[in-house]
Amino acid sequence: MHDEPLLSVSNLTVDLLTAKSAIRPVDGVSYTVRQGECLAIVGESGSGKTVMNFAPLGLMPTGVTTSLSGSVRFGGRELIGLPEPEIRKIRGKSIGFIFQDPMSALNPVRRIGRQIAEMAELHLDMTPRAAEARALELVKLVGISDPVARLRQYPHELSGGLRQRIVIATALAGEPKLLIADEPTTALDVTVQAQILRLLKDLQRRLNMAMVLITHDMGVVAGAADNIVVMYAARAAERGPVDKVLVTPRHPYTRGLINAIPKREDPIGSQFRGLPGIPPTLGAPFKGCAFAPRCDFAVPTCTASRPPLVPSADGSVFVACPVVNEGRAAA
């Protein structure tokens, strides 16, 4: 075991400034990922889960001024404040990315083999010939049949599942220590999703990589992740091992989310369980708990000040809820 986790994010705050508005999509979030470990980051759209992972690596749209505070340490190096050329050496090499939509992540007019080889050339200083050989290895690694023929194909000739396997192969080309997968199976069918998840899990184990899995699907989390951070309105609501957080969720938001998953036992035609109200829009940071307006357990203290993340009795799960932490709500 290393002393320091591979990725250590502490008190990360991201402010985005556009010509018209200023928002804070990430507000004081902390977590760590160790080598060989998979962390799931769960939240609804607009909860900040994607920005949190991409902003420190300079992956933001143009026209937006990003201001970061806090600390993001990767492999013992501080990423915040690192100049762009330095970040560029890490991005795509030691940190690989998988995006949601495999079609837009690939170049439609270049052969698959070239796209994978390009990554190996760029990041591992390989000769084109060596890189082509590496591409073949990678395509085999991600379980694609008839790999030699596939390398000569274009992305549009492949199915969604195969494309996503190619995207994974591309992400692995730089031999990353950390893989950030942003909704890697959302665009895929359920039958393909199961295979891609097993593949990611298998690769992670085999290559001893760390993985950050950004998703909104609890089923995906359950199968792949070791730990989870539940995000709500730019902040972490709950954090801990999946075996605890998914089985006995403590934060009212986590509980609501898990309770909202339809179960086999639910009678046909019965009401769907959900959460009341709508998620807040990001703007100025909230004074108290952002979930309070939708929460059944809210008390006046919830809106008075921002609830801190407090560890559970055994120290494994952290929850930002004054009611849970005072032990007044049912555990």
Add this chain to the structure above:
Amino acid sequence: MTHRPVLKVENLQTRFKSVQRGKFVHAVDDVSIELYPGEIVGLVGESGCGKSTLGRTIVGLEKATSGRVLLDGVDLSTLSGAALRDSRRALQYVFQDPYSSLNDRQTVGEALDEALQIDGIRSRADRDRRTKELLDQVGLADVVKDRHTRELSGGQRQRVAIARSLAVNPRVLICDEPVSALDLSIRAQVMNLFLRLQKDLGVACLFIAHDLELVRQAASRVYVMYLGKIVEHGPSQELYDHPSHPYSQMLLASVPEANPIAERQRKVPLMVGEVPSPTNPPSGCRFRTRCPMAVDDCRQQVPPALKLSPGHDAACVFAKDLHRGKRSALLEADANAERVGALVPS
């Protein structure tokens, strides 16, 4: 239940010209389905199986190559002009993405008013009254009327889209993945809206979705589609408890569990090969190229739908064995024996 279907689709076929000259994409092939008044019926299958094309053909967004769509027993292809427009109004479509199905420059009131004008309500006061009623039906406050659709959240937008399709008093709603673009916490609210509309207005609803658990809870009956054909159909509970087509079994076994301990023990079905191209579908049973149970017969002829129990049928020669509890060999594979293992270079 009324015993006359409000919507009946008979042997519907929709083909598109392929980029390969002289070939056709067989998107929907010989599909027959029925919808009774006040019923939610699920249509499930993977992307590319033709479920959206089927929905679009029913409402007339695509042209059927052959087959009939009957609304209250009237064949829509025999109608023209005003009669056709009247019938079309009874069939409404709710699209997946409420961000592209509404005009950003319209206010909610304008969006609804437009639909009401098309429905032929002349008086402004009547339209205003109806707008209010529609907003109330979909659970939106009256004040939303003056907001632009772009100012609304995804869930609110989908409610407006639903209100808009309800404006013309439809008998049938074809809902194409109506909640998959919405956040988990909002999904339940919109699903409950569908349940209520079905109860209050008696609208029949064909619910096209890939989320199997969602469909099970909402729908009384389910059709399973694979590569342009219905492979299994039955009452939801029965079909989910006794899936009797190897494809349905595989589909249902693919749904992940949200409980990590159960999920780790779950056996993941291993898919054989890829979905074949609908331009050149396999002969006989279309699933045979990926089916672990396929025998020579499957190649020879299209398996007929076998009756298994009241209202439950599956188009597989082994349907009766599968219905009795036999599990397709596909599901026996152990999750740990993942296929990629063999392919990893040393």
